[in-house]
Amino acid sequence: MTPKAPAPAAPPVSPTLAADLREAVTSGRTRSAAWRRAQLDGLTRMLTQNLSLWERALATDLGKSADETHVSEVALVLDEARHARANVGRWMRAKPVVAPLSLQPALAHVRPEPLGVALIIAPWNYPLQLQLAPVVGALAAGDAVVMKPSELAPATAQLLAELAPAYLDERAVRVVTGGADVASALLAQRWDHIFYTGGERVGRIVAHAAAEHLTPTVLELGGACPVWVDRTADLAIAARRIVWAKLLNAGQTCVAPNHVFVDASVRDALVAELRAAIAEQHPEPRTSPDYGRMVSQAHLERVAERLGDGTAIVGGDVDAADRYVAPTLLGDVALDAPAVTEETFGPILPIVPLAGVDAFVALQRERPKPLALYAFGDRSVLDRLERVTTSGAFGRNVAVAHIMVRGLPFGGVGASGHGAYHGRRSFDLFSHAKAVLAKPTHPETLALVFPPITDGKREVIRRLLLRR
Known part of the structure; x- marks a missing residue:
């Protein structure tokens, strides 16, 4: 088998990378359904228009046949991207929630909003699928994304780094290549979400780094199945x-x-x-x-x-x-x-x-x-x-x-990881479910619980709140 070419030296990681990409979210650039669909369309084209290049890269890295590349790598990502593209408008809508009688008149809803900027660290065994499938969820949710492909699959990592800027919004999506030193530099920054797929040992390192900033994580680990x-x-x-x-x-x-x-x-x-x-x-x-x-x-x-x-x-x-x-x-x-x-x-x-x-x-x-x-x-x-x-x-x-x-x-569950994705769950995973309650200023029904609490108020409160 032809030896794999060594990966090119990775440029240093900008210490402001996460903050720079977060601006794309806070400015509103990534929030529209049109932007999200455009990124999902770009990701789809990046795969379909360069299929022979992906085949060659995966054959170099893992000896994968073209057929296996199609089935286990490309097709799964395309299915996720097309499904998200077709449904993202509906997923973004606020969902009404019934407010209790004690708060009426009032309206409540849950509105999904982007978490911010997500760091997605991929393994080497399915270096395309396990990198891009989570990215689908992040883009559908309106997040900015940094992808860190595995240095152990250098041909696939390099191809992703070369193609992504031509198909995805560079102000919100970046690919950073390199080894453990690059990963450490990335983990030192404050992210709004970290998604890691790999082994338990590195998963602990990721969890520890995320804890420094109280960053939520998904850890897709392994286990002897x-x-x-x-x-x-x-x-x-x-x-x-x-x-x-x-x-x-x-x-x-x-x-x-x-x-x-x-x-x-x-x-x-x-x-x-x-x-x-x-x-x-x-x-x-x-x-x-x-x-x-x-x-x-x-x-x-x-x-x-x-x-x-x-x-x-x-x-x-x-x-x-x-x-x-x-x-x-x-x-x-x-x-x-x-x-x-x-x-x-x-x-x-x-x-x-x-x-x-x-x-x-x-x-x-x-x-x-x-x-x-x-x-x-x-x-x-x-x-x-x-x-x-x-x-x-x-x-x-x-x-x-x-x-x-x-x-x-x-x-996974327990030592095999936590958090789950695919389909609608990927969107939910990379979104914040904002709770919203709206109450008109008149009539002022909240006066019922304003001090001082009289005997009459106390009786009404007990009837409303304790005798449902």
């Missing part, structure tokens, strides 16, 4: 869907199945089906355009270490020069092995037998809440697991595909 395969499952269907979800982007997906817990009575049958599914979907993964590569040598080495947590049933091959790790099923894995307790973020799938669904439930209650949990089985098993387990998302006989449903919130 488990799969339960029950003895009642259709094993062939389960295997094909698990393999697809696991090997998408060569396993470098935050909601990918991290490990499979399976009823011990069907363990061998499931392994046979998983082996067949890998052979069917990736018969020649080393040369297939449909199978990606590790993002860096350091990441490849970290993923390859997980091979030592068990015995390779299928795969196990590593080619460091090509940043290649084969699709791998791992057996003989202990419950406390890092391959099970930590997020592998690669194409290695441990298969761990358990005594039954009760054992799985007990185990999940002991462990951190994952970004997603997937279960395969009959309706009674799935109904129970949906009720008694906690996770950012729950897939019934399917994995990963929930991210394609715009109406479902995407986000």
Whole structure:
């Protein structure tokens, strides 16, 4: 595989960047529906008019095929942008709220308004989708935006920095490239919202920096997403869907199945089906355009270490020069092995037998809440697991595909993050819901609660407020 070119040196971050862009919001520039639609249109054109460039950049950074780029990166952002563009006028409207009888006559409403300027920090594994999907919500909400793409996907980051000024309002939207020093310089400034997608360690750093200014944050973190395969499952269907979800982007997906817990009575049958599914979907993964590569040598080495947590049933091959790790099923894995307790973020799938669904439930209650949990089985098993387990998302006989449903919130819980977006939730996330109460000056009904409180007033107050 052709080595990635090093990212160009990043210019220093202006210490007044956040304040400069905030002016675009306070001046009213970003508040109109016309401006918001124009930015969403520009973002759409930036993707569609430069599709071949995005394909090339993502192939360079991650070995992604054009088809995978279309499905998992571009199409998801286009869907979000077009949906927001069609609905932003309605979302911006004030919503009436009924005022209580004790305040009548009065009118109340909630008016969404821009939070201000948002810093959106993206990861490297889906460097286009996970950068631009939150940006859609911020632009629809009328916020100014600073995008900080990952330096580990330098081709995509550089292309975004080059194209964005041609399609988006530079007075309100900027792209800042660079590494950890650039991120630190950005986090030192006061933002009105910080949206971070990445790992838990850096998430803590972001949360700490945001706390200095009491800045609200959304943290989209990760987590070792488990799969339960029950003895009642259709094993062939389960295997094909698990393999697809696991090997998408060569396993470098935050909601990918991290490990499979399976009823011990069907363990061998499931392994046979998983082996067949890998052979069917990736018969020649080393040369297939449909199978990606590790993002860096350091990441490849970290993923390859997980091979030592068990015995390779299928795969196990590593080619460091090509940043290649084969699709791998791992057996003989202990419950406390890092391959099970930590997020592998690669194409290695441990298969761990358990005594039954009760054992799985007990185990999940002991462990951190994952970004997603997937279960395969009959309706009674799935109904129970949906009720008694906690996770950012729950897939019934399917994995990963929930991210394609715009109406479902995407986000974690506990250690896997907080805050959720997609669809209307993205607009709400980047908006402030201003509470507004209007009361005419006549008649002066508030005099009822003005001191001094007479016996007559007291009786009326009690009737109105305490006897509803």
